[in-house]
Each structure stands twice: as structure tokens, then as C-alpha cells.
Amino acid sequence: MELKNKQVLVTGAAGFIGSHLVEALVAKGAQVRAFIRYTSRLDRGWLDDLSSETLKNVEVIAGDIKDPDAVAKAVKGCAAVFHLAALIGIPYSYIHPRNYVDTNVIGTTNLLTAARDCGTERVVHVSTSEVYGTAQYVPIDESHPRVGQSPYSASKIGADMLAESFYRSFELPVAIIRPFNTYGPRQSQRAVIPTIINQLLQTGKVKLGAVTPTRDFTFVTDTVAGMIRGAEADEAIGKTINLGVGADISIGALAEKIANLLKIELNLRTEQTRLRPAESEVERLVSNNTLAKEVLNWEPKVSLDDGLNRTIEWFKAHPVSKRVTEYIT
Numbered sequence: 001m002e003l004k005n006k007q008v009l010v011t012g013a014a015g016f017i018g019s020h021l022v023e024a025l026v027a028k029g030a031q032v033r034a035f036i037r038y039t040s041r042l043d044r045g046w047l048d049d050l051s052s053e054t055l056k057n058v059e060v061i062a063g064d065i066k067d068p069d070a071v072a073k074a075v076k077g078c079a080a081v082f083h084l085a086a087l088i089g090i091p092y093s094y095i096h097p098r099n100y101v102d103t104n105v106i107g108t109t110n111l112l113t114a115a116r117d118c119g120t121e122r123v124v125h126v127s128t129s130e131v132y133g134t135a136q137y138v139p140i141d142e143s144h145p146r147v148g149q150s151p152y153s154a155s156k157i158g159a160d161m162l163a164e165s166f167y168r169s170f171e172l173p174v175a176i177i178r179p180f181n182t183y184g185p186r187q188s189q190r191a192v193i194p195t196i197i198n199q200l201l202q203t204g205k206v207k208l209g210a211v212t213p214t215r216d217f218t219f220v221t222d223t224v225a226g227m228i229r230g231a232e233a234d235e236a237i238g239k240t241i242n243l244g245v246g247a248d249i250s251i252g253a254l255a256e257k258i259a260n261l262l263k264i265e266l267n268l269r270t271e272q273t274r275l276r277p278a279e280s281e282v283e284r285l286v287s288n289n290t291l292a293k294e295v296l297n298w299e300p301k302v303s304l305d306d307g308l309n310r311t312i313e314w315f316k317a318h319p320v321s322k323r324v325t326e327y328i329t
Contacts, residue, residue, distance in 0.1 A: 011082070
């Protein structure tokens with residue numbers, strides 16, 4: 001599918017990955033409609049970080065993914081939909097799991113139903129590697145069992161299964177793209193890489209939860225490129241495809257690497273309040289990205305060191321406030 005000059009919808013467009021995706025789609029010549037969550041502050045999130053030249057080519061629509069009427073209006077007339085809107089914070093999912101079902105499951109149902117009814121040519125549903133739980137074998141391919149080790153991951157499993165069912169039941173042209181841990185500029189302070197960077201920059205000390213789990217980190221421009229290929233490649237329809245580097249690093253080693261890049265001696269402390277419940281901790285995630293290479297003609301281009309340096313430079317240029325620093329430390 002050629003995206004140039006096509007009307008394309010991005011849900012969750014105000015977020016970290018969503019804003020980068022909007023930017024990349026505009027660069028490809030797509031006519032982008034950005035669906036963002038309505039707030040009384042008329043907050044456009046990270047879309048306001050984009051250049052005025054880029055934003056001239058973006059139609060911003062505020063609504064709620066849980067509102068079927070708002071979703072249907074946003075989808076109408078769009079040839080392709082990238083569905084990123086979701087509640088993603090794992091710790092919060094322990095406190096209010098119902099919110100995750102309402103947003104991630106019901107919201108996805110609204111999106112899929114609207115796409116079916118509007119005859120959308122392509123839907124890219126964005127999953128997460130958290131659906132795999134702790135690796136039962138490595139590297140993790142798309143056939144790996146899905147295990148709900150947190151209410152968040154359970155809600156995403158439900159959303160993924162709905163996307164699969166709409167492909168099988170209604171022939172909706174859906175591709176499920178499953179990123180492993182994406183990082184880069186604009187990421188939330190609560191994610192592990194931004195919190196390590198900002199704690200080091202602000203205090204020189206790092207407080208984390210478990211440091212032995214390993215993750216497969218992919219720079220945001222690589223993740224976005226894979227999502228776009230998910231819409232462009234006809235062979236992706238009906239498939240679930242991992243996006244990951246194919247190598248993992250422990251959280252402790254990651255903190256050491258970031259400290260070295262910043263030339264700061266690491267002072268690391270584990271805090272009990274930051275630990276997940278024992279049966280909920282995902283100990284290891286590392287991707288098998290063979291299918292992405294074969295079907296999407298995709299592979300990561302940004303090394304971990306390069307991506308971390310880019311992320312560090314961005315956070316240096318966008319220092320967090322004292323209030324936020326106290327929140328993340």
C-alpha cells in the first residue's frame with residue numbers, strides 16, 4: 001500500500017511513539033489525521049514538539065478512544081489507521097485494572113469496528129512484547145505463548161486477540177506490529193531509560209526496582225519505520241510481527257552504560273517500592289525479528305550506544321522540572 005497522498009489516522013498521536021510516527025508519515029507525504037485524547041486544557045501533548053511546517057500537514061482531532069462515535073468520525077475517510085492509543089503504565093494497572101480494559105480492550109473494539117464499517121484499507125494494530133511475559137525460550141518469536149503477568153499485559157493480549165478475530169471474522173486487513181522496548185526523545189519520565197538519564201543528570205544517584213531483568217531496546221525511529229512498513233507491505237496482513245533488535249541487556253548493565261556515556265560514576269540503589277509483584281515481573285525479553293526482516297524488509301539501524309547518546313542529548317536540551325525530578329527519584 002502506498003501511503004503518499006493517502007488520508008491516514010494515528011490514534012494516540014500525542015504520545016511518545018505516536019508523535020514520532022506522525023512526523024515520519026508527514027515526511028512520506030501522507031495526509032495525517034491525529035486522534036488525541038480530549039482534555040479541558042486542549043493539550044496536544046508531544047505534537048506541540050513538532051515543527052510548524054510538519055503541523056501544517058496534520059489535522060488534529062480530540063476525543064476519547066472509549067467513545068465509539070468519536071472513533072467512527074476519526075476513522076471515516078481514512079485509507080489507513082495506525083492504532084497506538086492505549087494505557088501503558090504497568091504500575092498503574094495494578095491499581096486500576098478496569099481502566100486498562102476500558103481503554104485497551106473496549107477502545108480497540110471501537111477502532112476495529114469503525115475500520116470495518118468504513119472499509120479501511122489497512123489497520124496497523126500496535127501490540128507490546130509484554131504480552132509474552134517472561135521468556136519461556138529465547139529469542140522470542142511470534143509463536144511464543146502469551147502470558148498476562150500484569151493487568152496491562154492482559155488487556156493488550158485481549159486487544160491483540162480482537163484484532164486477530166476481526167481479520168478472521170470480517171476480513172479486516174489488519175497487521176499486528178509488536179514492538180519490544182522502544183526508547184528515545186520525548187519518552188515518559190517513568191520509563192526506565194529516561195528515569196536513569198534524568199536521575200543521573202539531576203542528582204547523580206539512581207533508584208530503580210529490579211535490576212536483573214533484561215530487555216530488548218529499539219530506538220524510536222526504527223520502531224516507527226517498522227510500523228510504517230506494516231501498512232505498506234501487503235504480506236503483513238493477517239500477521240503478527242515482532243519489532244526488536246534481537247539482543248537484550250539487563251537493567252543494571254543499562255544503568256552502568258548510561259552512566260559511562262554521561263561520564264558519571266554510578267551510584268545505584270534498589271528500592272522495594274519500585275519492585276513489581278514477584279509473579280508479575282517479566283525477567284527476560286529478547287526478540288526474534290526474522291519475520292520483520294522477511295515480511296517487512298525491516299531491520300534496526302540505530303545501535304544502542306547511538307540511540308542512548310541521542311536520547312541523552314535530547315533530555316539535556318529538555319531538562320525536567322524540580323517537581324518532576326522529585327517524582328521520578
